[in-house]
Amino acid sequence: MKRTVLTLSLAVAASLSLSACAAAQNTGAPSLAKRSVEGRFDVAPPPVVVAPPGPLPADLGGRLGRWESDAAAAQQAFAAERNTAASLVSAAAGAAVASERWVVAQQAISRLTATRAPLTAALADIDRLYLDRSVAEAIDGLPEIYALRDRLAEMVSTQDAVVEALSGQLPGQ
Incomplete structure (x- = not known):
């Protein structure tokens, strides 16, 4: 009995809401159909043509060369110091802290870690240059700048892993 009453009340509520919708359409309410004026704006905007970046400006070539040579020198110094550090860390493997x-x-x-200073400084400088030129929308030479930045970041990442591995071998770390 309750089920029949519930079904009947739902049916009555649904028919009342449908009749209200039908009545709203007859009262002159605005239609939601697309108007003719709305079709005028369906045109795609013209494609934006972006010129490819030009060659590296002459004034930046020397800076990039200096940063690259600084990074190479830092990499050599790091490699020379790494063997010494590795043997000293190995000798301290069983030693007490302090x-x-x-x-x-x-x-x-x-x-x-100190031998890395020229490399990390060069990376910071090239990051600043890249950001400044990107903000100024000076795209000439950005591929070369980014390529050097990528190489320096890879060197720093590799050196970070070496320092972390050596530090992890010491007790108390």
């Missing part, structure tokens, strides 16, 4: 061997190994890692 012991003589542990302190010497920490200092070797610090020296290894």
Whole structure:
């Protein structure tokens, strides 16, 4: 019985709402159909033609060359210092924290990190150059700038992994 009453009340409510919709259409309410004026704006905008970047400006060539040579020198210094640091960290593997061997190994890692300064400075400078030129929409030479930036970032990432691995070998890290 309750089920029949519920079904009947739902049917009555649905028919009342449908009749209200039908009545609204007859009262002169605005139609939601597309008007003729709305079709005028269906035209796609013309494609934007962006000129490809030109060659690297002459004034930037020297800066990029200097940063690349600084990075190469830092990479060589890091490679030379890495073997020394690795042997000192290996010698301190079983030493207690703050012991003589542990302190010497920490200092070797610090020296290894210090050799990276020219590389990280060059990366920071090239990041700033890239951002400044991007903001100024000076796109000439951006591919060369970004390529050097990518190489320097890869060097830094590789060196980060070496320093982290050496630090992880020391007790108390």
